[in-house]
């Protein structure tokens with residue numbers, strides 16, 4: 128199987144797996160403690176969680192704290208539902224290409240909602256207006272479907288000047304690009320070669336949150352529930368590894384991206400060619416039946432549009448927002464390149480896909 132779906136998830140890095148195994152001990156081990164217990168076993172587990180927290184914190188700007196969550200979806204829900212301006216009923220502004228974790232959450236709030244416009248290159252309008260009374264702006268750093276890098280620095284500057292909090296969904300940026308500054312930032316371990324089932328919300332000092340989950344008061348009272356030392360340790364090592372290899376990993380995807388543009392010369396790139404993370408290649412070709420392509424080329428794991436939307440049978444919302452027709456969106460595929468993608472994988476995938484497209488007479 129050739130894995131080209133790195134926006135959906137990434138394989139676990141061997142280093143992260145190794146770190147996790149140590150905290151998955153059985154009855155004969157000393158590593159199964161509850162990190163919130165006061166005895167020695169508990170304190171050992173707590174120490175592992177705190178080491179992991181520091182490693183994860185190194186991904187973020189200085190001056191904030193890391194709250195572990197079960198996923199980035201939970202982190203974004205905590206940020207959007209739990210912050211003071213939203214609870215006070217102030218307006219919320221998001222872009223038209225946010226992940227469902229932000230979009231659906233924002234739509235479910237009773238607060239007035241503004242959708243910031245996005246151009247044909249898949250870039251949010253950095254000068255887009257939001258009404259007076261907006262207390263929270265949420266824009267992602269890298270789009271999960273088309274890989275475009277958003278002008279979040281400028282949006283944060285404007286939000287600050289307007290007295291609004293700024294949330295950044297950095298799920299597709301974390302571990303790949305330096306994370307941009309914001310008031311709250313959500314990430315997910317399984318997008319940077321860490322385990323599934325753990326995410327984090329970074330919160331700038333001074334930003335108050337009302338918890339979604341109440342109970343034992345863990346995570347400074349912001350997120351009750353027993354943490355998994357194994358998941359924390361895996362996320363911590365994955366974060367440390369991603370930081371130490373960031374330039375190397377970026378050079379690798381840059382090179383693969385350039386090669387892919389040659390191999391897929393008959394396709395058109397969706398989204399800006401320059402303002403993008405090169406591990407994401409969203410391509411369209413007129414008349415291609417992507418559903419048939421996916422069933423013909425089962426040796427390659429890739430996605431039709433967004434992995435989240437692909438079960439729905441509906442054309443991608445993001446591709447529609449950037450101006451693609453329903454037919455163009457339906458003829459689009461997303462290839463996700465990553466740390467362990469070899470040149471030969473990409474070449475073989477391209478050959479299999481091109482052969483299947485030719486068989487469709489396209």
Ligand code: PLP
Pocket residue numbers: 134135197198199200201226228267269270271296298299314315316325326435
């Ligand atoms: N935000 C973006 C941009 C994503 O790509 C995803 C996952 O696909 C999420 C949020 C949700 O992350 P999680 O799987 O940790 O809930």
